[in-house]
Amino acid sequence: LTKKMSTGIIYDNRMVEHKCLWDLNYNEKPERFTSILQRCEELQLLNRCLHLKPRAATKEELLMVHTPEMISILKNTAGFSDEGALEQLSSKYDFLYIHPSTYDLSLLAAGSTVELVSNILDGKIKNGMAVIRPPGHHAMKSEYCGYCFYNNVAIAAQYALETQGLKRILIVDWDIHHGQATQQMFYDDPRVLYFSIHGYQNGAFWPHLRESDYHNIGRGAGLGYNINVPMNEIKMGNSDYMAIFHELLLPIAYEFNPELVIVSAGYDAALGCPEGEMEVTPACYSHFTNSLMGLANGRLAVVLEGGYCLKSLSEGAALTLRNLLGDPVPLIQNLDAPKRSAQQAIMSVMYVLRRHWNCLQHLEEFNVQEIKDPMNLPENKFWPRIEFVGSDEKPETYATRDICPAQDPKVAAELDAQLDALIASTCLDVQPNRVGFTANPAEPIVAQLEIIQRCHMIQTERSQTSIAEETSGFFRNLIGSILDGKCRSGIAIVDKSSENLIKTLKYAVDSRGTKNVMFIDMRIHPDCEIQRSFQEDVRILCASLYSGLALDDVEFVGLNDSKRYIVNIGLQPNCGDAEIFSSFFRVLLPIAYQFGPQLIVIAADSSGNISAEGFGQIIHLLTSIAGGRLSVTFENSLVINSSLSRIKSCVQALLGEPIGMPGEIHHRLDATSVCTIRTVNKAHNPYWNALQF
Ligand code: X5A
Ligand code: ZN
Known part of the structure; x- marks a missing residue:
């Protein structure tokens, strides 16, 4: 260690x-x-x-x-x-x-x-x-x-x-x-x-x-x-x-x-x-x-x-x-x-x-x-x-x-x-555990991640009925420990997260009375169902930041009174850290700050073009918000090396340990992505006045 x-x-x-x-x-x-x-x-x-x-x-x-x-x-x-x-x-x-x-x-x-x-x-x-x-x-x-x-x-x-x-x-x-x-x-x-x-x-x-x-x-x-x-x-x-x-x-x-x-x-x-x-x-x-x-x-x-x-x-x-x-x-x-x-x-x-x-x-x-x-x-x-x-104009005294x-x-x-x-x-409470961790018990990835040992295990009963049920229990316990102040942040490696994310977000606002929650979907295929479930809910801001097939119109900002609570940043499949960082600094982070959530929930997987380091850096920057109450769920359907390094970098960020730097942010930004970022920015700046640029 x-x-x-x-x-x-x-x-x-x-x-x-x-x-x-x-x-x-x-x-x-x-x-x-x-x-x-x-x-x-x-x-x-x-x-x-x-x-x-x-x-x-x-x-x-x-x-x-x-x-x-x-x-x-x-x-x-x-x-x-x-x-x-x-x-x-x-x-x-x-x-x-x-x-x-x-x-x-x-x-x-x-x-x-x-x-x-x-x-x-x-x-x-x-x-x-x-x-x-x-x-x-x-x-x-x-x-x-x-x-x-x-x-x-x-x-x-x-x-x-x-x-x-x-x-x-x-x-x-x-x-x-x-x-x-x-x-x-x-x-x-x-x-x-x-x-x-x-x-x-x-x-x-x-x-x-x-x-x-x-x-x-x-x-x-x-x-x-x-x-x-x-x-x-x-x-x-x-x-x-x-x-x-x-x-x-x-x-x-x-x-x-x-x-x-x-x-x-x-x-x-x-x-x-x-x-x-x-x-x-x-x-x-x-x-x-x-x-x-x-x-x-x-x-x-x-x-x-x-x-x-x-x-x-x-x-x-x-x-x-x-x-x-x-x-x-x-x-x-x-x-x-x-x-x-x-x-x-x-x-x-x-x-x-x-x-x-x-x-x-x-x-x-x-x-x-x-x-x-x-x-x-x-x-x-x-x-x-x-x-x-260097001038002589200086006064004498x-x-x-x-x-x-x-x-x-x-x-x-x-x-x-x-x-x-x-x-x-100024809240001075420090949670007894920095990072809570939960996973399907048989999950092989856990054994490969030494860093997980520095997290606090959150015990969850195995569900007799179904994996979906089990996952929903994991999520609830994880979010529960964060909201109870037992853990500052959390990470879950689970199956079938999508449908359970909706339950989790509802649990946070409905059962626990959390005032506002920010959900960020960073998976290759963000889930339309999640956005649809909350497109009229002002308590939950649903953002997606991904590089894959377009989820929805990037100009869509939500419906009726909850216009502004949907933020879709769909970048080009060929984009990388540079474009993702740019969308993060120019759109997502200012909105997150202005929204001021009590809790952040992030859905991640191992795909997309962000580097492990870039991902860790974004997680780190988000720990400034919501008092660090942030949970990340990884989908384990694709247990491959890139997900290992991404999970590791994420846990490092949550533990407050040094994270590496993304390598590729020194080139000119991809023109189409720049365009997308500008479009999202324009669509949202009537609602979020931090977006002035
Ligand atoms: C270190 C520093 C300020 C001097 C101000 C003179 N110097 N008005 O804050
Ligand atoms: Zn000064």
């Missing part, structure tokens, strides 16, 4: 020492660090992690991305007790304070990030989180900036490239500020895909740089490997961020196929953060995290950057860690259409990158009217500073107090109450 790999955590208690001596209310304050650890402790997450030993970065490591002056200037301040001199030096930089401990702690922050990444690459841990300060993503080659001294994430990425020979690293920067420094460091490098979602406000949002806009997509060999999603409005929330993940980040990430994913994890886009003024809920960070965990064999390093509302920061960070540990992803509700300006940002990014990424090619016939011209922006008072990097406008106390109290309610309603 393979050993279950753990989640690492790295931090150093000395990191509370770094503080602003002349402005104790400065946003980047020690309580950020303590509140995160305290929340992780409360949720009993720390004792489940492998604790890595923090260490200082070496000079060689720093010099991989910084100049020698970046070391010496700060080194000269170490232990220095003249507060006035520290304040004066700090004023030379854009948003910065230096404390006598800053030099040592910046080295520790950078070194700990390298340590986290190297432990992941050595296979000592599966994934992990660095709870560190000072943060890093604004620290440029030779300029401290934005509370940052050394670029922790960039150093760790460069370390992975240079000493471990990695060829593809994905850096996701979900901090509300653009990590301009990280962008600069890898701008020419196709080995590092930098993807940042940040506030922009047409340049009015700090750091006020033109280089943060969407048209900056890399240079030379690195062209296409720098992606900025700038947001020009405040109050962006879960719907906007999930759209960015589904429409851009995930398709591109899967096509890029990284060997390592590093997150510049700021929590300043979270609800309540006065810096970001955005509205991402803490639970949404679990979704971000989970959706990246299928990549790179699960090698994911989450590194703290910003986040200045202690409540949403600590909750968001704790839920991120909890997700790394494999706990279920909390539900996020009330997803809506992304805001118009978020849609514009997404479309602008698609437009500039469409020639670089196959997954964006469906946008050839783009409505260019929708795209803002990055060179022709409205006036704003920051433009003189906008070419800040900067403010040394934090000038983030004080929040209206009434608004702050409301936000606080809203956060308390959200935190209280």
Whole structure:
């Protein structure tokens, strides 16, 4: 049996020492660090992690991305007790304070990030989180900036490239500020895909740089490997961020196929953060995290950057860690259409990158009217500073107090109450068994699947009457254990599933009162009977995603009041993972998120053109929804090798173990499939407003 790999955590208690001596209310304050650890402790997450030993970065490591002056200037301040001199030096930089401990702690922050990444690459841990300060993503080659001294994430990425020979690293920067420094460091490098979602406000949002806009997509060999999603409005929330993940980040990430994913994890886009003024809920960070965990064999390093509302920061960070540990992803509700300006940002990014990424090619016939011209922006008072990097326009001194406008106390109290309610309603139950398993007892396939031993057997009485009856008992017990909270998810290998699926779905909604269930038929011949049984039932969404003979019109969306609850994605028999992934990201996943089911039931078999890995990845991505309550039924009529590997990959996904990557998603999409996806998308977008693209 393979050993279950753990989640690492790295931090150093000395990191509370770094503080602003002349402005104790400065946003980047020690309580950020303590509140995160305290929340992780409360949720009993720390004792489940492998604790890595923090260490200082070496000079060689720093010099991989910084100049020698970046070391010496700060080194000269170490232990220095003249507060006035520290304040004066700090004023030379854009948003910065230096404390006598800053030099040592910046080295520790950078070194700990390298340590986290190297432990992941050595296979000592599966994934992990660095709870560190000072943060890093604004620290440029030779300029401290934005509370940052050394670029922790960039150093760790460069370390992975240079000493471990990695060829593809994905850096996701979900901090509300653009990590301009990280962008600069890898701008020419196709080995590092930098993807940042940040506030922009047409340049009015700090750091006020033109280089943060969407048209900056890399240079030379690195062209296409720098992606900025700038947001020009405040109050962006879960719907906007999930759209960015589904429409851009995930398709591109899967096509890029990284060997390592590093997150510049700021929590300043979270609800309540006065810096970001955005509205991402803490639970949404679990979704971000989970959706990246299928990549790179699960090698994911989450590194703290910003986040200045202690409540949403600590909750968001704790839920991120909890997700790394494999706990279920909390539900996020009330997803809506992304805001118009978020849609514009997404479309602008698609437009500039469409020639670089196959997954964006469906946008050839783009409505260019929708795209803002990055060179022709409205006036704003920051433009003189906008070419800040490498220009002489830099001001002599900067403010040394934090000038983030004080929040209206009434608004702050409301936000606080809203956060308390959200935190209280986040379901924290962890089921005693991760994956339930059931099969016809004599089923030979079970003996061939070692991985099944890691599942929880669900005992079922053998039926004396018929196989159909027996199967129906299996299903009921499996779904029952999931709904009872005994198992998080389940898998069944059975005969004669079709007629029993209808009974099972009815059992879930009628007998168990489940509010809504999503059924996904991924078999080569989806069953018309199932769809017909529920075509007028708003509680059950019946989707099919298959590559075989057309089941029904792909434009059919259901009848009467339940229009929208039938989703048919019938792809060409010659399609493969690329087309299936595209339909999944562009249609099925956004609909699934918006539907927000309490339970997902999937019917699968061994046919169709999806690879075992592709299938596992889709199952993994679906575990974000419905709190992970997902059951997969495999038809065993065709017990062949391809079904063995598909079942294995599926169980791996349900167990939270690394799943491989589908091989074939790097080619242009089959034109007919693109057409089908577009048709289904068009048929459904009057009903599901998440489908805007
Ligand atoms: C790491 C980070 C932000 C600096 C903001 C200055 N820096 N207004 O979030
Ligand atoms: Zn930030």
